[in-house]
Amino acid sequence: MSVLEETKASATESTLMTGEQYEESLRKLNLKIYLQGELVTNPVDHPIIRPSMNSVKMTYELAQDPQYTDLMTAKSHLTGKTVNRFCHLHQSTEDLVKKVKMQRLLGQKTAACFQRCVGMDAINAVDSTTFEMDQKLGTNYHERFQNFLLKMQENDWTVDGAMTDPKGDRGLSPSKQTDPDMYVHVVEKRADGIVVRGAKAHQTGAINSHQILVMPTISMTAEDADYAVAFVAPSDAEGIYYIYGRQSCDTRKLEGGSIDVGNKKFGGHEALMVFDNVFIPWENVLMCGEYEFSGVLVERFAGYHRQSYGGCKVGVGDVLIGAAALAADYNGAAKASHVKDKLIEMMHLNETLYACGISCSAEGSKTASGTYLINMLLANVCKQNVTRFPYEIARLAEDIAGGLMVTMPSEKDLHSPEIGKIVEKYFQGVASVPTEQRMRVLRLIENLTLGTAAVGYRTESMHGAGSPQAQRIMISRQGNLAAKKELAKNIAGIEEKK
Amino acid sequence: MSVLEETKASATESTLMTGEQYEESLRKLNLKIYLQGELVTNPVDHPIIRPSMNSVKMTYELAQDPQYTDLMTAKSHLTGKTVNRFCHLHQSTEDLVKKVKMQRLLGQKTAACFQRCVGMDAINAVDSTTFEMDQKLGTNYHERFQNFLLKMQENDWTVDGAMTDPKGDRGLSPSKQTDPDMYVHVVEKRADGIVVRGAKAHQTGAINSHQILVMPTISMTAEDADYAVAFVAPSDAEGIYYIYGRQSCDTRKLEGGSIDVGNKKFGGHEALMVFDNVFIPWENVLMCGEYEFSGVLVERFAGYHRQSYGGCKVGVGDVLIGAAALAADYNGAAKASHVKDKLIEMMHLNETLYACGISCSAEGSKTASGTYLINMLLANVCKQNVTRFPYEIARLAEDIAGGLMVTMPSEKDLHSPEIGKIVEKYFQGVASVPTEQRMRVLRLIENLTLGTAAVGYRTESMHGAGSPQAQRIMISRQGNLAAKKELAKNIAGIEEKK
Amino acid sequence: MSVLEETKASATESTLMTGEQYEESLRKLNLKIYLQGELVTNPVDHPIIRPSMNSVKMTYELAQDPQYTDLMTAKSHLTGKTVNRFCHLHQSTEDLVKKVKMQRLLGQKTAACFQRCVGMDAINAVDSTTFEMDQKLGTNYHERFQNFLLKMQENDWTVDGAMTDPKGDRGLSPSKQTDPDMYVHVVEKRADGIVVRGAKAHQTGAINSHQILVMPTISMTAEDADYAVAFVAPSDAEGIYYIYGRQSCDTRKLEGGSIDVGNKKFGGHEALMVFDNVFIPWENVLMCGEYEFSGVLVERFAGYHRQSYGGCKVGVGDVLIGAAALAADYNGAAKASHVKDKLIEMMHLNETLYACGISCSAEGSKTASGTYLINMLLANVCKQNVTRFPYEIARLAEDIAGGLMVTMPSEKDLHSPEIGKIVEKYFQGVASVPTEQRMRVLRLIENLTLGTAAVGYRTESMHGAGSPQAQRIMISRQGNLAAKKELAKNIAGIEEKK
């Protein structure tokens, strides 16, 4: 029996882990993580890391909830089993649309980055790309990939789709950098596999992942062939370690309270993932020197991930809009026409992002491997808007919230026996709402506009899945300006001499 | 045999008229039209009106073109015959998406308003509304409507969906106006029908229509019951006459040239349609006093029409973007990075509108009558963006076009034996492009940003299908702010005492 | 006695012409003007040209009005006589500020381009530039210029400051163009003067000017020395002729009414000014080959003219805002909170432009010749905002005006014995306001957003005094980014190794 047949034949009809099982599975990993200069012994329970784990865990928990089955799970096209949608290859435009809706749901439930999208987007991009590589070059990467995918689905893995290299000097190509390791590259090819060195930066959710799927980060030419490398590896493989990125207000999570953190339960993280001469057996290698396919792989991963932002950031936006509306309720300003109008504007902008996420999905199309790809033009348009509208939504939220959001004392003051009553007295808004509730909602808005979640809602809306200029280049390529010129000539009555 | 059975049994499999047949059919109408204070004897050949007729004609011509069959035609759910999509009730979300694509196509081919959408949007709104009226009230409006629809499909009619009343004082309801005729209303109920009086303003394409389908324009209450009236009538019925609206640069069409008009072939129009005690037989009455359904009818027509703008204006935008790119080519500025970036921005904005049009279609749903309705929130978001982005696209087009667009002499100067050579000489851009071509493309941009087509591309993007504030009210209603507040409370840890 | 002494000694204390005298002085000119392919015999009374003459005439009329003396006139620094401020060299920052206020006033009174600024801006730029040329090169251009200025002040001339060449291929320098005449250049140097050929495009107010002051249009290098030429000439000099630029809705002025034109009395114009081997005596030559000074002359003229827009367009904006407010009054929508808020936004944007105009004036400084120059960074910032905000103000005006602005019938319909009553009836807004008034204000808004005045309020706000990219280049040069980096290093604690 092939791996596939064996897997199909296995007893279960569903491969879903519970949240608890996911948490336990992470405890078994042997990750090497540095945070604030120290090696972390128990990442799962570390107060700074924990909220990000909770967000990923939510992707497991909601998949167990019958009301979300349709969005959170799918039937594997390989085995027919029920798998978490994050482990699924999109088999239709309906699948693409459901992906976006799932992401909006999770954004609403976590008000944070739930991190698991990078793996989903990576497998979908790698699937069609390796299929086409094999067709053209006679390689067998697609089979290797499918074997990995089967294991991923069977084990309900969270996978870190790792693309972005540190890049060093932006004006130089990988092989022209002063330090050859600024992009992940093959340092040795052996009979049993390859050895890689380098790093991947900004790795979202890396610490909460079972496996990593490494891809090149830019389109490459022959001279950069050693940098055209893709592979999978366990997240705790020998030679891999992590340096945890710090976020605005990250240490508030060490203070022990529940108000000032804004979002006590959920968060996100990024890390630098270092490959210190890591050995990858051939069966896990998915590209090795086929530089001409690096561009298409990057474009597709980026395209899927730009679609993703039309779901997840919309969900977070829903929470921020709700929080702003509550803040207005709590200080008696909800009926002011300018407040109502600002809330409408926030909803309008947020739904425009959603419209973009939905449309690039509904307009998706089938690739040669059978996996569905989003409409690339609309996916880039989606992300381009994401680099703008969350900033405006955040600005409007700060407008409605009022200055108190940034001048309020700490929750320790609220709970102080000495001055707690004074804090309660003077920060009361409408008489019927306890001051603590008002503080909670203002801290949530602070969290999303200035704090740990602002990293996700603002800066990563800007740079995640590619910085704004990357989308503009794609829009330029996909916009078919030549055809538009022909339309204009027809209308204007311009006939060119041949 | 019922009307339906008879119709099904008729010989043809397709009911499509050719463009020529359409033009001929118009000549047979006996419309009473005033233009510049004069009664127009032959509207079809009137140089000011003709271009708007050509735009509607294009909806017939493209339906004959095999490459556009899928977008331009549909299978009637009543008879199974092939009908023009403008006569079709949407039977699926796929139909809704195809509608938007058809509209973008026609916008690209005409760079103008092709006018026939109002009828399509009206029949789709009236279908589900009359169905629900009958279900609730025991009336038989839906059957009457279906009989009309059959004839519309059989005859491939262009129908004017007429909604907007003059409204008089915006601060007063219909029955409170000083002049009772500021909204169309029933002045007499007879055994054989009703007599109506009033007017519909801003009637797009009225002069090019075979029939009109009149609907109320706002949500009404009991005291306005006489104003809650809907019906169909031939466009040349006794007592109906039209006053043609003038447009910026309309009289350039009387000058006889082909350059200064910008778009020689195509245009659009609006007119005031006056009902001077018009008799409507009962079989053509579709609402008469059921004020509680006026709101839903308005919302649905407006919703469909707000979706429409996510197609047609995008098509016109394609032409304008192409024209701007040509203008840059023609004066040697195409390689400037700021010009390229502006073109990208124009495409980005235009595709954002398209994304909104597609998404509200893909997220459509089935009504009780079986006809599909767009997602109302997203359709309103779509139109709200249409009130903004075409203005910015136009501004960028003017930026790229350069000042010459508004300081250029007339084509009579270009063709003057005395100074034609001088015009040619000094308005040459890059040496390889004839000055005439440059003038043509600049006049096209002028047409779309300042001229006759600016009426459609700018002001009607603003007010067509409802002014911006109307969409904001709908977004407020549909945005479910209460649910968003609950999301925020969950994240912030706010528990309210019961 | 020198020219100056003679002039001082002349009897009058004021050199101001009345409006009537101005009109008469134009009748004496022998201008050769083509319009719509025909030679115009009497430009002053031509219905298309006349409104633009009226705007210039207003600069004479208001100077006669005691309440505006302070803004409209100044004391000549040469003769001590009272001169029209348009003939004055700015002697202080107070003068610069008054210039802007005069322009706002005239914008308010004409709702159009009053054209005379180009001459004022040209003399101020030429004064300091020729002074510095003479100092460095030992030429005597400044004396020649002063002699011209004396005559200009004595005769209260309107002068066309002519800068913009047709430019042909934007990718090529003057001497590299296929046609050598795409920039004005010296074709012959003679003992008594020079002969020039070429053209100046987009010449604002050329037809209403007594004299022209020609300047080069770009910074030049040695190979373009023949193109570095500046001079003065009578507007009707031998070999000069004009081709009148057409504007949106220009022919409405031929229709004979007073409503549809929007602004019956005032307008603006641009023309192509052709130099067909024109002889210029040396005493009128102000630059001839000194290419190294072409850049500074361009920058200063552009700088003054960019300041101007912070006055004139603000005045026009005042009229548009007032018109939008009236439109809301007339249809009963004035109390809607969204209408009030849009009017506030329009005022906010308009005053921001004014703030820029004032600030670059108040921050002006003295040049070597004694004439005051605006702050160049702020003047460019001013104009950059002018390329944006009038578009948004216009968009908001169209929003408030409603669709009727572009669907309304002509005034011939209003005055028709047959249907005039119907037009009156159905286009009535609030009952107390005659329909004609409503039509008038809507036509004024149309005029400013789509019609003849939109050419000035929109497209020329974009391109007049240099297209947006020209300002960005200047902002980049003047913004002192290096100093800003040092500030950042100080704060960030970055110490660079030497």
Place this chain on the structure above:
Amino acid sequence: MSVLEETKASATESTLMTGEQYEESLRKLNLKIYLQGELVTNPVDHPIIRPSMNSVKMTYELAQDPQYTDLMTAKSHLTGKTVNRFCHLHQSTEDLVKKVKMQRLLGQKTAACFQRCVGMDAINAVDSTTFEMDQKLGTNYHERFQNFLLKMQENDWTVDGAMTDPKGDRGLSPSKQTDPDMYVHVVEKRADGIVVRGAKAHQTGAINSHQILVMPTISMTAEDADYAVAFVAPSDAEGIYYIYGRQSCDTRKLEGGSIDVGNKKFGGHEALMVFDNVFIPWENVLMCGEYEFSGVLVERFAGYHRQSYGGCKVGVGDVLIGAAALAADYNGAAKASHVKDKLIEMMHLNETLYACGISCSAEGSKTASGTYLINMLLANVCKQNVTRFPYEIARLAEDIAGGLMVTMPSEKDLHSPEIGKIVEKYFQGVASVPTEQRMRVLRLIENLTLGTAAVGYRTESMHGAGSPQAQRIMISRQGNLAAKKELAKNIAGIEEKK
């Protein structure tokens, strides 16, 4: 001798304190401050508070620097002595302009809020208001105020101008609040003075002030007369205490490093200032029941403070722009045209704010007391732009900075013996720039966009000196819409019947 005569006669010609003297003077205060629930014993050296003190200290240090004498100091109109400009009443529009330039300078030097403006703005507002009160009501508040001002100038005090009350339910007036203390009010009038209770929120720099000048926060009516109270008091008066507001990333200052804080030396703060039955002797009372003057006092203070933002935020913007430019230099992206264009846009927006600050100053006018007031319309326009442009500048800074700004590890990682080298290696940009420098500049950008300084650069730009809607109301009042309507009627030819 009067107080004034005595003061004039005192020996010194300058009253300026050094920075050290200022610091020492603060140590002598006996302030009662709560921070994170604890009473602070030594605020001057508290690591969270200290940077804000350093910012105020800079206002003393720069006044000692000869190159800044003109901006930082002024000649007292009372004594003729040289005083710090922060203690000066504006005697001319030149003074108003210099104020703005001083603020830009301090923003550049601190990249933070330097807090001392509130006192300067308060004394200028109180001066003219008390003068007018006395004139109208026969009170003697102005003399009391002048005595205070003399002491302020003599002692070179930093004064907290305290206006904003907690406000409770925004829908209710002061006397209608459930808790009567939501606005500061008089609880007892005694022969020797008054007793006040309540609190002032968002008190900028309160902890670094010698004195406080309390003003009412809104326009009031007779029923709120007890709330119409203004007075001065020592900042450590009996019954006054402070609760320190927490800021994003505030506790990074406790970590001991110099990189992650972004701006090691400077900062700002706000605090709640509580009045727990504080006794104010009559000589310090400046308003007590004269409710009809509360509105004008609020308007003037707000007006001056809205002007201020056109200086200070521009200076901070200069630093942010410089930091973004450095970030681009450090990663090799500085030559990309889109990066250059974004920097231009940032400068353009920043200078637009400056233009507004300058213009409202240059257009200032003399009040009855002789003190100059800014142009109120332009000052409100200035602040309205400040609620928008810093957000866009920050967004563009984040765009240029790249995602690393929020994914970078801590400086403890950089300095770790174990992984420091790895951090250095992989976060290197261009080879010539040490990684530490790159981290420093990215942390500075983080500080200004998300961290402690974002509180000042973003949220306080929004709400300081009044929230956006407050400016809109003032623009509406000051914009003279009625005059604009008249302009429009004149142009449109509308004549109303009398």
